[in-house]
Each structure stands twice: as structure tokens, then as C-alpha cells.
Amino acid sequence: MFKTLLAAALAWLIPGAGHVFIGSRVKGAIIFVVIAATFWSGILMGGVMTVDRQAEPMWFVAEMLTGGHGLTAWRWQQSVMKKIDKDIGPVTSAQQYRDLRDEQLARRGLALVSPVEVIARAYSGVAGMLNLLCIFDVVMLVMMRTRQKVVRR
């Protein structure tokens, strides 16, 4: 059970690491390169605001499935948002905050608008969903191998 959880955690944190952990180094390397390239292509197109928990919570969940990549991009987005929040100052309502936030983002050239928004989030989100597939694969492989060992005994 511990090995399964460790493999799943590794596969989530560093895409491909789960496969390397179970001995499939080539597969792990391919997964790492393709998922990293897909995720960061999305960030390249959409900029730092591609990973945005407030604006797009569903895409955010998908992006977080890339593990370290998603967390790095989120941390970066948070640091940018901290500066923006400082400039916004105190607000009286959520709507006012949203308006001022959008205004600040547009002023700094960070605002994501369609169609770039959709394409960028599709890239980074699909990268996350592909990693979910890899996490499932690693978990299934570890469980099957454990089961085979038990049957052999």
C-alpha cells in the first residue's frame, strides 16, 4: 500500500517519476518531457495568469494535476497577485475587487482574453489530465505487480 501511494505521489509531483520509480525509465522520460512541454506551452501563450484559481476554478484543478509544474506556476501567479492586491487596497465588495483586479491586470498587460485564454488553459489543463492518466497507470501497475507477487507466494 505504501509503495502504491509513494508511486502515485511521485507521479503527481513530477510527471513521469512514477514510471521511473517502477522501472520504466524511457516511459517516464517521455511522459516528463511531453507533459512539461504541453503545460509550459500553455503558460507561454497565456502568461502568468493562466493558472488562476479565482477566475477558472475547474481549469485550476486540471492544472494542479501536473504537480510540481502547476504548483510552480500557481506560486508565481500568487506572487504577482500579491503585488496587485497591494495596489488595489481595501475594497467593500467582491464585485468591486473583481473590477479593480481586472483593471490592474489590463493595465499591467497581464489580462488574459479570448481566444488566447481558452487555448492557453486548454494546453495547461490537458497536460494535467494527461498526468492523471499516468498516475492511474502507475497505481494500476504497482497494484498488479503486488498482486502477482502475492499469488506467486
Added chain:
Amino acid sequence: MIDLLKYPMTLPPYGQLWLLLPLLAAVAVVYKTVRAEDVRRIWLESLLLFAYMLGGLVVLGAILWAVISFWP
């Protein structure tokens, strides 16, 4: 480099559909990497899946285009 990643790109209004191709390639490669038993066959199988998905999307696009254009 960081600035390149920080600000959104301006994509040309036409030809954005071409951006579907790398995404399809990524899906095909990761899916086949996960499924393939023989590592040497990954690239060939990925290429076939890529062509299959692209063909499917082209057909789907053509059907939708026909529906939009000719539906009374």
C-alpha cells in the same frame, strides 16, 4: 525568458486551429506511452493515433460545418 512566460502572447486571428496539432500530438504520445508494451513501438503507434484523432476531428468539423451552412 521569465518575461516571455509572464505576459500573454498575441495570437494571429487566423490559423489558431493549427495549435490543435501539438495538443493532439501530446495526447497521442502520452496515451500510447502509457498503453504500449513495447517501448520501441511508441512513436509509430502515437503517429497512428495522431492521424486517427486528426481524421476524426476533420470529419466532425466537416459535419458541423455542413450542418451550420445547409441546415434550413
